[in-house]
Amino acid sequence: MPYHCYFNGQLFPLDTPLFKTNDLGLLRGYGMFDYFRTYNGVPFRWNDYWQRFENSARQLRLSLPIGQEEAAAVLAELYRLSGEAEVAFRFVLTGGYSADSVSVVEPNLLIRTEPLPQDNPGARLKGMKVLPYEYVRDLPEVKTTNYVHMVLMADEMKQQRASDLLFHKDGEISELTRSNVFLFRGDVLITPNRNVLHGITRRVVMELAASHFEVEVRPVSLDEFLFADETFTTSTTKWVMPIVRVGEQAIGNGTPGKRTLLLQDLFEKVIKSSDH
Amino acid sequence: MPYHCYFNGQLFPLDTPLFKTNDLGLLRGYGMFDYFRTYNGVPFRWNDYWQRFENSARQLRLSLPIGQEEAAAVLAELYRLSGEAEVAFRFVLTGGYSADSVSVVEPNLLIRTEPLPQDNPGARLKGMKVLPYEYVRDLPEVKTTNYVHMVLMADEMKQQRASDLLFHKDGEISELTRSNVFLFRGDVLITPNRNVLHGITRRVVMELAASHFEVEVRPVSLDEFLFADETFTTSTTKWVMPIVRVGEQAIGNGTPGKRTLLLQDLFEKVIKSSDH
Numbered sequence: 001m002p003y004h005c006y007f008n009g010q011l012f013p014l015d016t017p018l019f020k021t022n023d024l025g026l027l028r029g030y031g032m033f034d035y036f037r038t039y040n041g042v043p044f045r046w047n048d049y050w051q052r053f054e055n056s057a058r059q060l061r062l063s064l065p066i067g068q069e070e071a072a073a074v075l076a077e078l079y080r081l082s083g084e085a086e087v088a089f090r091f092v093l094t095g096g097y098s099a100d101s102v103s104v105v106e107p108n109l110l111i112r113t114e115p116l117p118q119d120n121p122g123a124r125l126k127g128m129k130v131l132p133y134e135y136v137r138d139l140p141e142v143k144t145t146n147y148v149h150m151v152l153m154a155d156e157m158k159q160q161r162a163s164d165l166l167f168h169k170d171g172e173i174s175e176l177t178r179s180n181v182f183l184f185r186g187d188v189l190i191t192p193n194r195n196v197l198h199g200i201t202r203r204v205v206m207e208l209a210a211s212h213f214e215v216e217v218r219p220v221s222l223d224e225f226l227f228a229d230e231t232f233t234t235s236t237t238k239w240v241m242p243i244v245r246v247g248e249q250a251i252g253n254g255t256p257g258k259r260t261l262l263l264q265d266l267f268e269k270v271i272k273s274s275d276h
Numbered sequence: 277m278p279y280h281c282y283f284n285g286q287l288f289p290l291d292t293p294l295f296k297t298n299d300l301g302l303l304r305g306y307g308m309f310d311y312f313r314t315y316n317g318v319p320f321r322w323n324d325y326w327q328r329f330e331n332s333a334r335q336l337r338l339s340l341p342i343g344q345e346e347a348a349a350v351l352a353e354l355y356r357l358s359g360e361a362e363v364a365f366r367f368v369l370t371g372g373y374s375a376d377s378v379s380v381v382e383p384n385l386l387i388r389t390e391p392l393p394q395d396n397p398g399a400r401l402k403g404m405k406v407l408p409y410e411y412v413r414d415l416p417e418v419k420t421t422n423y424v425h426m427v428l429m430a431d432e433m434k435q436q437r438a439s440d441l442l443f444h445k446d447g448e449i450s451e452l453t454r455s456n457v458f459l460f461r462g463d464v465l466i467t468p469n470r471n472v473l474h475g476i477t478r479r480v481v482m483e484l485a486a487s488h489f490e491v492e493v494r495p496v497s498l499d500e501f502l503f504a505d506e507t508f509t510t511s512t513t514k515w516v517m518p519i520v521r522v523g524e525q526a527i528g529n530g531t532p533g534k535r536t537l538l539l540q541d542l543f544e545k546v547i548k549s550s551d552h
Contacts, residue, residue, distance in 0.1 A: 005297055007297070014297070014298075015296055015298075016296065016297075017293050017294050017295060017296050018293050018295070018296070018297055019293060019294070019295035019296075019297065019299075019302060020291055020292065020293050020294070020295075021281055021283070021290070021292075021294055021295065021368075021386055021388055022290075022291075022388075023295075023302070024427060025301075025302050026295060026299070026301050026302050026307065026368070026370070026421070027309070027366075027368065027421060028421055028422075028423040028424070028426070028427055029305040029307070029420070029421045029422040029423060029424055030423065030424055030427040030428075031302065031305070033303070060424075060428060061428065061431070090303075090377075092297075092302070092303065094302070095427055100393075101366075102426065102427060102430055103430060104427065104430070110297055112297055112298075117376075138414065138424070139424065144305070144424060145302070145303060145304055145305045146304075146305040146422055146424065147304040147305060147306065148304070148305055148306055148336075148414070148415065148420060148422065150304070150378065151300060151304055151306040151371055151378060151380065152306075152336060152337065154378055154379060154380070155337070
C-alpha cells in the first residue's frame with residue numbers, strides 16, 4: 001500500500017496499528033483535525049488550512065508538536081511516497097496518552113495521506129438532497145472529531161437517498177455535517193454567520209461571488225433556506241454542490257440554479273488554474 | 277506491567293499500540309464506553325453495567341462482538357493477570373475501521389484493566405467544590421466518549437480548586453462531567469430525571485434512600501440546587517461525595533450534611549459486604 005502516515009515524528013504504512021489505548025482522542029473524544037487536498041500535486045490553500053488547524057489546537061489548548069514548515073516537508077514526503085497524482089491529507093491532533101484519562105500531557109499528531117473520493121461531475125450538475133436535523137455542533141468553530149450524529153444517521157440518509165444532514169436549532173440553520181451552506185434570494189448570496197465552521201471553500205466562494213452578487217453573512221432561518229431561490233453547499237471534496245431538496249421539499253424548482261452553477265464554474269476554474 | 281487489555285479477541289500488555297489510524301472512535305468520536313470496578317475481587321453490579329453498555333451500543337447502532345458470558349471470562353482473566361486485589365475495568369466500543377471515515381463495518385472492542393484511583397476517605401468527609409458550567413450533554417443517556425469540556429476545563433478547575441463541573445442549561449441542572457447529582461430539601465431527596473446518564477451508583481443510592489427518605493426524580497433548577505440543604509454526587513469512583521460549594525456559593529453551611537453522610541455510610545456498607 002503506497003499511502004503512508006506520519007505519527008509523532010515517524011512515517012508508517014497507513015494501516016499500521018499506532019495508537020495506544022489510553023489516547024484521549026479515543027477515550028474522551030478530545031481531538032481535532034483538518035482535511036485538505038492537492039490540485040496539480042500542490043496542497044490547495046495550505047496556509048489557510050494550516051492556520052485553521054492551529055486555531056483549533058489553540059482553542060482546545062493543545063500545543064502543536066511541529067511548525068508549518070516542518071509539516072510542509074512531511075506533506076511533500078507523504079505525497080511522494082503515495083505515487084499518486086492527487087491525494088488528500090488528514091491532520092489529527094489528540095490530547096495524547098493520559099494516565100488518568102483526563103490530563104493532557106503531550107498531544108499525539110497524526111497526518112494521514114488518503115485517496116480522494118472519486119470525482120463525480122454528474123452529481124454536481126444534478127444537485128443533492130439533505131435531511132433537516134435538529135442539532136447544533138458543540139464548539140462549532142473548532143474542527144473537533146465529534147461527528148457522532150453523522151455516523152449515527154448514515155443508514156437513514158441512505159434509505160432516504162439523502163447525502164447529508166442540514167443542522168438547524170431553534171429555527172436557525174448552521175451547516176451540513178461537514179460543509180457550509182449558502183442560499184440565493186434573487187442576486188443576493190446569503191450564508192450563516194454563526195455556529196459554523198469557517199470553511200476554506202466557503203471563503204474562496206465568497207471571494208469569487210463578491211464580483212457578481214451582493215453577499216450577506218448573517219443568521220439564516222430554516223424557513224428562509226427552504227423558500228430560497230437556490231441553495232448549495234461548499235466543502236473541500238464537494239466544491240460547489242447544489243442542494244435541490246431538503247427532506248420532501250424541493251428548493252426552487254428542484255434543479256440547480258443558474259447562479260449556483262456560475263459559482264461552481266468559477267470555483268472549478270480556480271482549482272484547475274496553476275496559480276491558486 | 278501486569279495490567280493487560282483485551283482487543284478484538286486477544287490479550288495484550290496495556291501499553292501496546294493497538295488502534296489503526298482509521299478507527300471511527302479516533303477520527304469521528306464515534307465511540308462509547310463503560311467503567312466499573314471490583315470489590316473483593318468481584319465486579320460490582322456487573323449485570324447492571326453490562327446492560328448499560330449493551331444499551332449504549334444499541335443506541336449507537338453498534339453490534340457487540342461478544343456476549344455477557346464471554347465478557348465475564350475476559351474480565352476474570354484480566355483480573356488474574358493484574359495480580360492486584362482490586363481493579364477497574366474500562367469497556368470501549370468504537371465504530372471500528374472505516375475506509376470512508378463514515379461507514380461502520382465492524383466495531384472495535386477494547387477492555388482495559390486499570391489501576392483504581394487512590395481512595396481518599398478524608399475527601400469524602402470534607403466534600404468537594406464544583407464549578408457551574410453551561411452545557412448539556414449530547415445524547416445524555418448514552419455513555420459516549422465525548423468529554424471534551426471536562427478535558428478542556430481541567431486546568432481551570434485546578435486553578436479554582438474545584439473537582440468537577442456542574443452542567444446546567446436554560447436554568448436546569450443535569451449532572452457533573454462523570455457523575456450524577458442529588459439534593460436534600462429537608463428529608464426529601466431529589467435528583468434530576470432528564471439529560472442524565474443513568475448511573476449505577478445513583479440507582480443503588482436511590483434504593484438505599486427509599487427506606488429513609490422521600491425520593492423525587494424530576495427536573496431540578498440550578499437555583500434549587502444552590503439553595504438546597506445538602507447536595508452530593510454519586511459515581512463508581514466517588515461513591516457518595518458531598519458537594520459543599522458551587523463556584524463561590526456554599527451549599528447549606530458549607531460542610532457535608534448529616535443525611536448525605538448517612539447515605540455515604542449505607543453505601544459503604546453495601547460495597548464492603550460480600551453479597552453485593
